[in-house]
Amino acid sequence: MKTDRRVFAVDIVCVLASLYISLLLKFDFNIPGKDLQFFKLSIVPVLILIIGFNKIFKLYRSIWKYASIKELFSIVYSISLANVAFVIYSYLVSYILFKSAYYRFPFTVHIIFWLLCIITLGGIRIIYRISEQKKGENKQCDNNVNILIVGAGDAGALLVKEISKHSELKYYIVGLIDDDSSKKDKIINGIKVLGGRDKIISICQQEAVEEIIITMPSADFKTKTEILNICKKTKCKLKTIPGIYEIVDEKVNISELRDVNIEDLLGRDPVKLSTEDIDKYIKGKTILVTGGGGSIGSELCRQIAKFNPEKLIVLDIYENNAYDLQMELNYEFPQLNKEFIIASVRDIDRLKEIFENHKPDVVFHAAAHKHVPLMENNPAEAIKNNVIGTYNVVKCSHEAGVKRFVQISTDKAVNPTNIMGATKRFCELIIQAFDTISDTEYVAVRFGNVLGSNGSVIPLFKKQIAHGGPVTVMHPDINRFFMTIPEAAQLVIQAGGMAKGGEIFVLDMGEPVKIVDLARGLITLSGLEPDVDIKIEFIGLRPGEKLYEELLMDEVALTSTSHNKIYVEKPIGNDIDFIEKSIEDFKNVVGRDKEAVFALMEEKVPTYKRKMN
Missing domain, CATH: 3.40.50.720 (NAD(P)-binding Rossmann-like Domain)
Structure with a gap:
């Protein structure tokens, strides 16, 4: 409610100032008395028209710090329709109330007024957004978590933007990684693309990276697996976004990030359902x-x-x-x-x-x-x-x-x-x-x-890791x-x-897949080192088990x-x-x-x- 009142107040000031400045510009800062009188008659109607159309286009439901190009277009549509209605109002006042064509503004005034309204109403919102983003910009502090984002495509760019809105997370983005050489040294939403996958390990060491977030929802499984294998060598905590649908309509949210699971290392592309039959x-x-x-x-x-x-x-x-x-x-x-x-x-x-x-x-x-x-x-x-x-x-x-x-x-x-x-x-x-x-x-x-x-090896491994190990594997060569x-x-x-x-x-x-490789992968994804932090113990084949299925x-x-x-x-x-x-x-x-x-x-x-x- 407080935000709505503040927006109303700012819009009222901007609209009245724009109309008055339009008259000053038209008449070289010497407004005729009759035009000044019509300005006074128009104050309430023009405010009703513009505020009314702004409400129709839901401009007062938007949160200023998230103002975007879409909202700017809504302002253009609202001001344009309000101006058309204002012109019609002018003619009605002139002919119905005063039986004269004089009591209306020249069309030049309407054009200047239209332009100034768009600049002021839109500009104020953009300025507010920039100032809010500055408050939560990517700053390095002693207690910040240093993160590296792998993937400088749409999902990566949107994630950078999302992180900048959440200063409470204490994330410091050291940079972006992308194999596309044309993106190297480019700036995306204020963050530099540092290089390709070959730079991941060295950057993590130089910048004391604690978390790596992988944002490659549309990459093929082979590429993802190669990237994950490199990231595992850094001992950083790994996170990813669930899927390609997260970048539809700019829906990459902090809440959608999840830890990389052992399922991400399945060794092949997931099977997709064909619904035809x-x-x-x-x-x-x-x-x-x-x-x-x-x-x-x-x-x-x-x-x-x-x-x-x-x-x-x-x-x-x-x-x-x-x-x-x-x-x-x-x-x-x-x-x-x-x-x-x-x-x-x-x-x-x-x-x-x-x-x-x-x-x-x-x-x-x-x-x-x-x-x-x-x-x-x-x-x-x-x-x-x-x-x-x-x-x-x-x-x-x-x-x-x-x-x-x-x-x-x-x-x-x-x-x-x-x-x-x-x-x-x-x-x-x-x-x-x-x-x-x-x-x-x-x-x-x-x-x-x-x-x-239920009863599969992964939940068992997770419990064993949570208890500090050892992780028990039947045989070093057993696979499934x-x-x-x-x-x-x-x-x-x-x-x-x-x-x-x-x-x-x-x-x-x-x-x-070798079971021992799954065990090592799961230990690594838990931020621990196999055979150092968590031991792997071979216990022999169980009754009825065979090495190869x-x-x-x-x-x-x-x-x-x-x-x-x-x-x-x-x-x-x-x-x-x-x-x-x-x-x-x-x-x-x-x-x-x-x-x-x-x-x-x-x-x-x-x-x-x-x-x-």
């Missing part, structure tokens, strides 16, 4: 997600909700996860028709009731036990949940006439060396067998480890394929859109799909009688000792070779 099978349909409260299942639900299903049914055995997701979806998608069901995939009677009541069109099956060492110690539970549970959901889908069924699989299903991977491979056999006898289109999606999912949670969910949804029946879809996940069956050729990162393993016909007989065998063995379970699994999954540690 997705609307056809999700929009307006009833979708069931089993294991919907888990890491992958919950992200599936978030992604599915964006495609406007008729109804989303979330099934999970763990009520806390289901409740958390329910609260989130209620907030993010309040209009979405959704239902949360607490049930186990092991309970065939409960599943039949659910399928009969809700009649889902599409089923995403994410419910499973997935932790390798735990399942090695509890193989019967892996059989009950992964094999028999999957069979139950597959059979109910067949009997209920579900249109599509998407099975979540894993790279551990390829030539498995542990019981968890073997159960997931048998699940692939189940869906391929049912595809041969059912109208339901059954497919599986196979991908690697998911960064940040990695993807992010959103990528995993998007791949599953994408595969469902491509399904014809019986396929196993495989993501091109790039090169596998495989995404593909070696003997099976893959074919490409319409998505450049997704390939498909050709369907292999499987005997439904074999599956039915195997399920009975599994049910009979779960009450016996572990060795009987392992032996039966080796019989049912020929590629399973139990690894004895």
Whole structure:
């Protein structure tokens, strides 16, 4: 309110001064009496007109310290329309009130008045903006944090401007870095471009840089990775902006900066979702997600909700996860028709009731036990949940006439060396067998480890670093394929859109990543030095683990799909009688000792070779 009154007062003074000066200039500083009299008659009307149009163009809602070219254009539009209205007012006064054409200003006065109003109203705002920026300009003080900004493009320039508005952050920008040689030694918003990436390490040492902010949202992944690897050598804290959308409409905000995550070093470009085929099978349909409260299942639900299903049914055995997701979806998608069901995939009677009541069109099956060492110690539970549970959901889908069924699989299903991977491979056999006898289109999606999912290595490493180490790695040579949670969910949804029946879809996940490299990267990103501040300890392979994961069956050729990162393993016909007989065998063995379970699994999954540690 105080700001509005001050703006009003300044505008009133500027408008009246501009009109009076216009008369002085027109009449060589000797204003005729009748023109002076008309000036007095015009004071209230001209103020009403200009203040009124200023309000229409929302000039009194702007904050002066952020005044911009857009606001200057608004002033031009407002003053121009107000002047037109003022001319009309002049004629009305002349002809209606005084029956004369004399009581109006010459057009020269209106032109000068228009120009002076723009200069004074716009100039005052620009001067105020400059003075405010001077107060918060980039100053080096003893308690300031020295920062280096990598990227002198639009995002970098906007970030410099944003930092200058927040003097309370105590940031001192030592300079900008950009590989574009034409920008070297140029000044961007008062900050000098010091050179290319080859200068990062030396500048950080010379200027005692504490933080590096990377502002390259549109750079390719290879470039980003190279820059990050250089920045990691400086031991500075690294931050970045999330994505290209942050520079749309100049939306680069301090609040959007985040620490560089291990996901930024994934080793490949993120997989992007192609929505072309997705609307056809999700929009307006009833979708069931089993294991919907888990890491992958919950992200599936978030992604599915964006495609406007008729109804989303979330099934999970763990009520806390289901409740958390329910609260989130209620907030993010309040209009979405959704239902949360607490049930186990092991309970065939409960599943039949659910399928009969809700009649889902599409089923995403994410419910499973997935932790390798735990399942090695509890193989019967892996059989009950992964094999028999999957069979139950597959059979109910067949009997209920579900249109599509998407099975979540894993790279551990390829030539498995542990019981968890073997159960997931048998699940692939189940869906391929049912595809041969059912109208339901059954497919599986196979991908690697998911960064940040429950029980994955990254959360474990973060906890170990927070406690001062050591960070435990199984073996110096162990590697894995990695993807992010959103990528995993998007791949599953994408595969469902491509399904014809019986396929196993495989993501091109790039090169596998060494776990020890992830550990070192995460320690470095935490501002610490591997093997100095935080020790890395090799503890040996866990039961059932192997050094190298495989995404593909070696003997099976893959074919490409319409998505450049997704390939498909050709369907292999499987005997439904074999599956039915195997399920009975599994049910009979779960009450016996572990060795009987392992032996039966080796019989049912020929590629399973139990690894004895």
